[in-house]
Amino acid sequence: MKTFSLLTLSSLLIFLAFKPATETFKVDTEKSSIEWVAGKVGGSHKGTIGIALGKLDYDGKALKGGSFAIDMTSIVITDLQGNSNKNLLNHLKGDDFFSVAKHPSATFEITKITPDGTDRVNITGNLSIKGISNSITFPATVKRQKNVVVAVAKGVKVDRTKYDIKYRSKSFFGDIGDKAIDDEFELSINLVATK
Template sequence: MKRCLLALSLALCAAAAAAAPATYELDPNHTQVLAQWSHFGFSNPVANFGEVDGTLVYDPEDVAASSVQVVLPLSGLQAFVPRFNDHLRSDDFFDAANHPVVTFRSTRVEAKGEDRLAVTGDLTIKGITREVVLDVRLNKTGQGSDGRAKLGFDASTAVKRSDFDLGKFAPNVSDQVDLRITTEAIVPRASEQP
């Protein structure tokens, strides 16, 4: 009987720990932040913001207590053509020499139904900050192959280039840019935590 009670206590403790808020690090190997726009109506090119660095706090019991912070170094911006990469990083667009990163910091997280969230936050590009709302779908929570807690989600939003002083060639090159994000995040090992 004591063994059964001990096993039940351990199981309840494990369940409570699994439901507690956790801090995750974004996995840059399994994260893509894709931007897509219309080029004179002829094509819809994409660029990927690689080298993502970020953390998120997720509390399934109190979603409003969740948060996310992301840094996108423009050194990782990849439009798949070297000359175009350089053009996007130039002062015609991102001016990466003077503004080397794009950042996002959430200000509010709201539940929007089963596995759906609205994440409102401040997007900063070229020193200009605008509020954006990400439509988020939680794909899965569980354990990674090494036993650490892991989650994955997809998100999307649309922004106007001109809001961030990136509006060159608009409206022929669309002012609206659609952003699609897919990511996995994992709780860091104890030795990696501050």
């Protein structure tokens, strides 16, 4: 019995000794970016939004977790100029959309990672906008080179109506016709994180 206990203890110690430690990589907010596209009948608008802070956790050779905060005050529209740009920007920041004065940040926290090839994973996490949290899943490419991790996810679809953003949604206003705005908008996320 004593021998069995010693073997079990030895096995446990060996396992712990070789288990890779979790490393945390801090998101570089200057090198990281989020692009957005929002569609409507007859067209779309696009722009960027900044990342306030974030981290990616690595365990050996695999991504194990992470989170980031989006600075909602930094919304930029890149396809309009002048008053058109200003008016849409004020509308996006207002209560019909993101209520930025009340909710200056949005967050995403990874809850599950499923490998899907060499550098590809499916990421599931909680996206919180306007204080409302919903789980979303999307594919991403994650690569590590020494002390840098780059995570890229394109075409991440977000249903705005799940965050109480119903302005000109056909799902809620069926007779809106050609003034409708798509329920889903898309994000392209590019995170660069360093140790």
